[in-house]
Amino acid sequence: MLRKFLLSLSLSFCLSAPVLAAEKVTVFAAASLTDAMTAIGKDYEEATGIEAVFSFAGSGTLARQVEAGAPADVFISADEAWMNYAVEKQAVDPGSVQVIAENELVLVGPKGVDKLELTADALTARLSGGRLAIADPDTVPAGRYGKQSLEGTGLWDSVSGKLAPMENVRVALASVARGDTPLGIVYASDAHVEPKVEVLAVFPRESHTPIRYPAALTVGASEGTADFLDFLSSETARKRLEEAGLTPAD
The missing domain is CATH 3.40.190.10 (Periplasmic binding protein-like II)
Structure with a gap:
């Protein structure tokens, strides 16, 4: 009887976990993305019912916070160097890295x-x-x-x-x-x-390395939050990036 109760409790937890995990997605994003991501977050919540919560700061600060285990699901850097750092420190999933935008x-x-x-x-x-x-x-x-x-x-x-x-x-x-x-x-x-x-x-483009914004799932990302990463490539998100003065990645 006890075993049946524990099995039932475990099954109940497993079924409810994705629902709890999908209640919000926490995104650490470069400060220069504040306007674009705020708008994208609202669109995402409207489309999915899942709240997007943002922390905006310098990419280096955020990369180190993610490395230290901060509760982020998605990390978006303003350059590839800090994303490479996060990959090297095994703080993000390297297979999920994708460039979402460019800038001048x-x-x-x-x-x-x-x-x-x-x-x-x-x-x-x-x-x-x-x-x-x-x-x-x-x-x-x-x-x-x-x-x-x-x-x-x-x-x-x-x-x-x-x-x-x-x-x-x-x-x-x-x-x-x-x-x-x-x-x-x-x-x-x-x-x-x-x-x-x-x-x-x-400034001439050739005077600096290309300004690209890579995004990735953190290694501690909650189940289901990969959907937000996919949403960043949607036409809705691309439109928001353009409205904020960025160039969506091809």
Whole structure:
């Protein structure tokens, strides 16, 4: 009798577990995806009834949190380097990795200011008495791309002493939008959603490694949460990525 009761209890738990696991999906995503992912999360919940809960931060911060066992189901990085790190640390399922979008790198200033040539003289003149907002080049993809572009265009030596490294690219964007810094290096998608900044110049694509956003399931992903990863390739999600200024991956 006891054995039958335990078997029944076990069966009941197994049947109910997928329902409990499917109540929400927790997504750790790069800060530059805030607008796109928030919209995609709402679409996903409307389509499936499953809530998408997001944690947005710099990719390096999130990768280390996932490595440490943070309760995430999906990790989306702003570059392939931090995704490779997560794969090497066995924090994500390597077979699930897929690139969902691409981006561009731009120089921004407060709304209404004049365009700017990407020359040492023009940059230093505009930065007179101010600093260049940039995501931390040592830990954040946007900062790494920014440093690559400044070096690739021969501008690094002129501005390296005037940098204002920030926690992530959205903090750098906000700094320019508030007028705290006269210039900032951000993604095109960031500038697209912030009405208080102006794109002053676009960095040449060849000046930095391609800006790609890979997504993957974490090794601790709850059952059923792979559906969210699949949803990121849907026409609905691709439309949201475009609306946020990103280019959906082919």
